[in-house]
Structures are given as structure tokens and as C-alpha cells.
Amino acid sequence: MSTPDTKNRIISAAETLFSQHGFAGTSLRNVTSEAGVNLAAIHYHFGTKDALLRAVFTRRIEPVNQRRLEMLDAAEAAAGDRAPELEAVLEAFLSPIIDLKRDIEGEGIVWSRFIGRIYSEPTEVVENLMREQFDEILQRFLHALERCLPDLGEAEIVERLQFTIGAMSHALVDLHQRLMPDYPSATGADLLQHLVTFTAAAFRAPSAYACQDRHPERRASAS
Amino acid sequence: MSTPDTKNRIISAAETLFSQHGFAGTSLRNVTSEAGVNLAAIHYHFGTKDALLRAVFTRRIEPVNQRRLEMLDAAEAAAGDRAPELEAVLEAFLSPIIDLKRDIEGEGIVWSRFIGRIYSEPTEVVENLMREQFDEILQRFLHALERCLPDLGEAEIVERLQFTIGAMSHALVDLHQRLMPDYPSATGADLLQHLVTFTAAAFRAPSAYACQDRHPERRASAS
DNA sequence: GTCTATAACGGGATAGAC
């Protein structure tokens, strides 16, 4: 404990750089510069680069997932015996991760870019991390969504949840902001509300599995 | 023209590797192995690694964007003076890029992973590529969507289009498949139809900008 | 726990023969 927590300084620096340049695009030497520590310190505290990634990821995701489950519990409790409100379930899933952007002042933008990136880096390390951290979450939310949407099959709910995750992670990366600076992108509570509105309406769309043919008029010429 | 198109073999090999390991995670030497060519051949044909990325990206995206505009033209023509059908506009945007997965047999899966990755790698090169290739597309589709959805402001349409792009690119990366192998993910025409159903319903949600307070009942205790 | 020094290797880029 001589310096004020070298380990956390390293994690924060890595978080910043991973979010900006990706995992493969960041060298440990970049991290040492950013953190103001020595190269060997990283190996002492983490051992390998992969382990550092794990530390960066879990430090943030664990409280997020805990909060997700709390909010889901609350939504289910509020509904009593009935199915929970769809908006409340989606908010339980989306809110904790979006809130980070505001809660951790300064580092929020960094983290959200990082998490967005993670979702599209199918490295083996990342894959294992995701499985470890999301299995329980996914099962719990899947079950809740099935109760909200009795007309949809499980497979379709899984698919729509994936679309939701995609919209969320893309919003977190916020490439949009850099491509179209003239349209400022919403953040925090606004972003959450917009995402919930968007995805709730989408989840409530009639099953696309049931009616395979969206264009019956095209068959008019036949038979 | 001695070997059957060294240049294209290099591009294809790079596409495969970029999609699997990302841009920073792929070395030119990896590309030479995969393509069965020499290291110097890459520098001869492309000059730099960045230029190779440009070549990989544009080879596929240019036909996609051309087809997008064709389909949008068709949708607008079919509607005459009226606003084009929302589903048709979304299909024009999503279909060409999803079709690649089927059209380029074998390489389709590779490409879709690549494009999904691109969307979350805010490298400077990638950013410039996106701007070059998407500016016209975005303007055209924005205009069409504004006609479809007169109750939504421009900023909100931009935001919802970003959510759509996120859902699409995440579906293309298909991390889902690797995390939850027990729920097979839809592809090709099925994926397209599901995405169109999902996003069309979402676009038609009432404006989230207008009604900031989604929980009026919470104010019941007051006043 | 933190440093310096270095091992052992792979990276992109280039020169020049053919």
C-alpha cells in the first residue's frame, strides 16, 4: 500500500486503452505509460495480459450484474403473481450498464466503449469471460421475458434479446457520435429511456416465426 | 496474371483473419501464410496494412451499398407519391448486407463477422472508411425514414437507425451462437425477416422524446 | 512490491536480385 493502489491504477489505465484501441491493439507498455508504473508491475499483479483483461472486465461487470438482478427482483415483486411489466424488465437489464457512464465520472465514457468493444471481440478469453458473467443473467431475464410475452417462443425471445444487446452495445460504443457529430447522441437517463421505448415496442411485435411470408401479394400471380 | 489473382487471394485471406482476430490481432505474416504468398507481395500490392484493410472493406461494401440504393429506389417508386412502406425501407437497408452471408458461399460467414467487428473498432482508418462509404447511404435512408415516420423528429430517427445498425451488426457477428449454442441463430432470409419485424415495430413506437416521464403513476402520491 | 535489464520472439516495412 505504498503508492495509492498501483493495481487499480493499472486496471484503470488498461480500461482506457482497451476501450480506445482494443485488446490486441494495446500493448502492456502502453499501459505502463498510462498508469505511470513499470512493466514488471503488471506481471507481478496479474501475471499475463489475458488476466489483466479479466480484471478490467470483472471489476465493472460484477456490480452491474448484481444491480440487474436486484432490479429484476424488484420488478417481479412489484408485479406479484402477474407477469412483470416488460418495460421494467428491460430497464432492469439496460439501466445498470448505462448508469455506469454517469456513475464513474470521467471513466464512464471509457468503460462504455470498452464494454461495447468486448461484445464484438470473439477472442477465446472474452468468450469465457462472457459465459462466466452472463449465464445466470441470461437465464433469469429469459424467464422473465417469457412471462411478459406468452405469445413468443423461447427461441424468438433469445433472438430479440440479442438484437437488444446489439442496440445497447452499439449505443455504448457510440461510433454514431463520431460519424455524425451534427446529431448529438443521448446518454444516461435519456439513452436508457429511448432504448427501453424502442426495444419494448420491438419485443411486442407479433411473432415473426409464425408468419413466414410477409408478402402474400407476391403470390397473386400464381395459382 | 501469372497466378490466378494473387491480389484477391490476399484480400480474401485478410478478410478471413481480420474477421477472426480483428485488425490489430492479425499480422501480415498471418495473411501471407493463409494466402500462400510472400510477405513482400502484400507490400507490393497494397503498400501498408491500413491500405489492405481498405481493400478488404471496400471490395464487399461497395456492391452492398449500391444494392441498398437500388432497393430504396424501388421502394420509393412503388409507393408513388405516398411515403414508402417502412418495412420496405428497412429491408432495403438490411437485406443487401445480410444476403452476403449467403451469396458468397463459404466466405459469407467470414465477411459478416468482419463487418460486425468493423462497427465497433473506432480506429482512425475504420472511421474514415465508414464516413466515405456511409455518408450518402445514411442521408438517403434518413430522408426516406422521415417520410415514413412524420411523427418522429430527425434526431430520434437517427438514434433509432443507430439502434437498428447495432442490432444488425451484433447479429452478423453472431456471438450469440457461441455463447448459447443450444439456441441456434437464424441466418439469411429468416434473420432478415426477424430483424425487419423487430425494427419496424420499434421505429413505430411513439416518440420517446415527447413523453419524458414513462411512469406517471409514480406521481400519484403527490398533488 | 517495485525496479532494471534482458531474453526470446514477432511485428511492419524495405532493398535489391531475378
Place this chain on the structure above:
DNA sequence: GTCTATCCCGTTATAGAC
């Protein structure tokens, strides 16, 4: 247009002093 050989730098990881 394609090769070999090489430059020079950055990479992760480790050994060992303090």
C-alpha cells in the same frame, strides 16, 4: 510481379537486484 534477406523496432515475459 514475385522472391529472399534483412533492418529496426516493439512485443510479452522473466530473472534477479533492492
